[in-house]
Amino acid sequence: MSLLWLKVAVLLYGVASLAVLPAxxxxxxxxRHVAIPATVAGVLFHFVSLAEMLNAAHHRLPVExxxxxxxxxxxxxxxxxxxxxxxxxxxxxxxxxxxxxxxSVLAAFRPGQEQLLPLRSGWIFLHIxxxxxxxxxxxxxxxxxxxxxxxxxxxxxxQPSLTWLPPLETTDxxxxxxxxFGLPCMTGGLLIGSLVAQQTVGASYFLDPxxxxxxxxxxxxCGMIFIRRHSGLRGRRAVYxxxxxxxxxxxxxxxxxxxxxxxxxxx
Amino acid sequence: xxNLKPELVVSNAAEKLSxxxxxxxxxxxxxxxxxxxxxxxxxAGRLAxxxxxxxxxxxxxxxxxxxxxxxxxxxxxxEMVADAVDLPRFLEEYFAVPSASLAPHLYEYRERExxxxxxxxxxxxxxxxxxxxxxxxxxxxxxxxxxxVGAVSSTLEGLLQRxxxxxxxxxxETEIGSSSVSIASVAVDLARKIFGSLQGKxxxxxxxxxxxxxxxxHLIQQGASNIxxxxxxxxxxxxxxxxxxxxxxxTSVLAFEQIYEQADRADIVITSTGSGRKLFERSHGQQFLxxxxxxxxxxxxxxxxxxxxxxxxxxxGCFVYDIDxxxxxxxxxxxxxxxxxxxxxxxxxxxxxxYQQRLQSLEAVPAxxxxxxxxxxxxxxxxxxxxxxxxxxxxxxQAAVDALTRSLTxxxxxPQLTALRRAAAPKGDE
Numbered sequence: 001m002s003l004l005w006l007k008v009a010v011l012l013y014g015v016a017s018l019a020v021l022p023a024x025x026x027x028x029x030x031x032r033h034v035a036i037p038a039t040v041a042g043v044l045f046h047f048v049s050l051a052e053m054l055n056a057a058h059h060r061l062p063v064e065x066x067x068x069x070x071x072x073x074x075x076x077x078x079x080x081x082x083x084x085x086x087x088x089x090x091x092x093x094x095x096x097x098x099x100x101x102x103x104s105v106l107a108a109f110r111p112g113q114e115q116l117l118p119l120r121s122g123w124i125f126l127h128i129x130x131x132x133x134x135x136x137x138x139x140x141x142x143x144x145x146x147x148x149x150x151x152x153x154x155x156x157x158x159q160p161s162l163t164w165l166p167p168l169e170t171t172d173x174x175x176x177x178x179x180x181f182g183l184p185c186m187t188g189g190l191l192i193g194s195l196v197a198q199q200t201v202g203a204s205y206f207l208d209p210x211x212x213x214x215x216x217x218x219x220x221x222c223g224m225i226f227i228r229r230h231s232g233l234r235g236r237r238a239v240y241x242x243x244x245x246x247x248x249x250x251x252x253x254x255x256x257x258x259x260x261x262x263x264x265x266x267x
Numbered sequence: 268x269x270n271l272k273p274e275l276v277v278s279n280a281a282e283k284l285s286x287x288x289x290x291x292x293x294x295x296x297x298x299x300x301x302x303x304x305x306x307x308x309x310x311a312g313r314l315a316x317x318x319x320x321x322x323x324x325x326x327x328x329x330x331x332x333x334x335x336x337x338x339x340x341x342x343x344x345x346e347m348v349a350d351a352v353d354l355p356r357f358l359e360e361y362f363a364v365p366s367a368s369l370a371p372h373l374y375e376y377r378e379r380e381x382x383x384x385x386x387x388x389x390x391x392x393x394x395x396x397x398x399x400x401x402x403x404x405x406x407x408x409x410x411x412x413x414x415x416v417g418a419v420s421s422t423l424e425g426l427l428q429r430x431x432x433x434x435x436x437x438x439x440e441t442e443i444g445s446s447s448v449s450i451a452s453v454a455v456d457l458a459r460k461i462f463g464s465l466q467g468k469x470x471x472x473x474x475x476x477x478x479x480x481x482x483x484x485h486l487i488q489q490g491a492s493n494i495x496x497x498x499x500x501x502x503x504x505x506x507x508x509x510x511x512x513x514x515x516x517x518t519s520v521l522a523f524e525q526i527y528e529q530a531d532r533a534d535i536v537i538t539s540t541g542s543g544r545k546l547f548e549r550s551h552g553q554q555f556l557x558x559x560x561x562x563x564x565x566x567x568x569x570x571x572x573x574x575x576x577x578x579x580x581x582x583x584g585c586f587v588y589d590i591d592x593x594x595x596x597x598x599x600x601x602x603x604x605x606x607x608x609x610x611x612x613x614x615x616x617x618x619x620x621x622y623q624q625r626l627q628s629l630e631a632v633p634a635x636x637x638x639x640x641x642x643x644x645x646x647x648x649x650x651x652x653x654x655x656x657x658x659x660x661x662x663x664x665q666a667a668v669d670a671l672t673r674s675l676t677x678x679x680x681x682p683q684l685t686a687l688r689r690a691a692a693p694k695g696d697e
Contacts, residue, residue, distance in 0.1 A: 151460070152583075155457070155460060155461065156580060156586065158588070158592045158595050158596065165460075166463070167459060167460050167462060167463035168460070168461050168462070168563055169462050169463045169563070170463045230560075231560065231561065232559070232560030232561035232562060233561065234561055234563075234584060235583050
């Protein structure tokens with residue numbers, strides 16, 4: 001049943017991804033009235049699907065790459081709704097919604113072999129969810145920084161402004177606040193992961209390249225927030241910085257391949 | 268009236284109306300870039316002097332100079348025979364600008380086209396932002412100065428008064444004057460694209476121009492909460508600051524010497540001093556941004572010559588818009604105003620026609636007057652002769668003879684007068 005709800009959610013994300021284009025690019029309010037409810041409904045169905053899946057697993061967590069991607073999709077779609085609720089801009093949806101759709105469509109139509117984790121996997125789930133929330137926040141921040149850059153370039157070059165682009169201060173706020181939201185998520189996710197690892201593997205876990213990279217990522221994330229807040233970094237350099245940290249995150253994600261202890265197949 | 272010789276009246280009228288020609292020469296924002304326009308700008312204080320110089324040119328009978336940020340135009344009534352009138356040379360000499368750099372940007376209109384252009388300018392159809400209300404005030408200011416120096420009489424007086432009426436008609440009968448097409452609202456739109464809400468934003472006014480004051484009012488309406496005014500003359504800054512006292516914004520005056528120390532407090536800086544030298548260089552922009560931790564700053568430079576070095580726009584976080592840039596942005600808005608502008612253009616076309624008709628009928632007036640005076644002279648002469656033969660008449664009889672002769676002359680003249688009026692009326696209007 002959970003798969004059915006997920007498919008409905010994917011469909012709704014698809015509708016929202018298409019509707020957001022005329023809503024944002026052509027400033028058509030009626031399409032906004034399609035995109036926002038579709039996303040909200042998609043998030044709800046997705047959440048129900050996830051809850052049912054967790055319930056059906058009876059404290060045994062299905063962790064397979066596709067499911068993790070699907071959870072990231074849910075967080076991205078939810079972040080879009082949150083940004084809309086706070087700043088009334090749908091511009092972010094042009095980038096965020098199609099990615100949420102693509103990430104969830106794999107889980108809905110090509111479910112992989114589920115790897116069941118033992119009882120304490122509640123903590124593992126929290127570890128994954130928090131880190132994914134931090135990734136989603138970073139992604140939203142990167143998109144907002146890009147939108148800032150586009151708007152800034154247009155204003156500088158004195159070209160007629162694109163109506164769908166939010167004001168600079170709004171995109172700057174979205175970029176910074178999503179980072180500020182992401183930091184506690186990342187910190188919590190890493191701490192939980194470390195505690196679980198400490199109990200299961202012991203101190204040697206912390207010499208794993210994936211884990212070292214994960215802490216480097218946390219430092220980079222902290223550094224980025226510090227620089228943005230204290231030097232007021234905006235525009236081009238902010239995009240470079242966000243892109244750099246985003247690359248670090250992707251590296252950490254990909255480092256599963258090189259890790260001996262941090263694998264889905266690992267206990 | 269008895270003493271006037273009809274031939275003399277006719278010849279005077281002919282000299283007045285037929286031997287003069289209306290010529291308008293100028294440059295504006297569509298023909299010349301700001302670099303050229305700023306070299307031809309006449310400050311308000313020197314306009315009377317410039318108008319006197321224009322009037323001293325041989326062949327010029329009347330003249331007005333309109334100098335704004337976007338245009339300089341010489342409207343003259345010249346003697347028809349005066350081929351020697353060389354308005355481009357006057358501009359070259361007065362502003363010490365070489366002919367080669369000026370000639371490509373000049374336009375010249377004569378007679379009907381000059382009337383049409385003036386009506387369009389006064390109605391703000393030729394403005395950088397169509398429908399902006401300042402231009403009419405600027406035309407009135409130029410007219411008033413020209414009157415003071417005695418540069419306006421019959422021709423331009425009538426024409427200017429008509430232009431003011433046309434401008435008023437355009438404004439009242441179309442939506443062209445709505446605030447969304449004014450320079451001030453363009454500036455506000457841009458500020459909103461940078462800052463989003465203007466709530467809590469600080470606006471620094473450098474110089475006390477009317478347009479900057481208008482822009483500041485628009486910004487206050489949109490939520491700007493602090494207005495800081497500065498001017499080289501402290502009293503003028505205080506006077507301008509006093510104008511904002513009734514608004515929702517907190518107003519203060521900044522000493523001009525502190526401008527570089529304090530400007531970074533402002534989110535939006537509107538400059539309109541036109542002092543002729545750059546008040547803000549690129550390096551100032553960098554300093555302000557560093558002190559603001561790179562929070563954006565918006566410079567609206569509506570001065571000509573410019574107050575802000577355009578290279579400041581290269582500083583990340585600084586957005587510098589001069590008067591030409593505002594025009595560029597306004598072009599986008601203009602598309603939406605096309606319909607209103609079309610309606611306004613048709614009003615102008617009608618009014619040009621009406622003005623020309625009036626001119627033509629005025630040209631017929633001397634001939635009509637001469638005919639009437641001639642007939643009246645003959646009637647009076649014949650009455651005087653008849654009086655001797657008729658002897659003493661009672662007042663009633665005298666009145667009856669008077670009425671009879673008047674009626675006769677009126678009826679005899681009627682076909683000629685009608686023919687003259689028809690000839691004066693434009694074709695198709697008979």
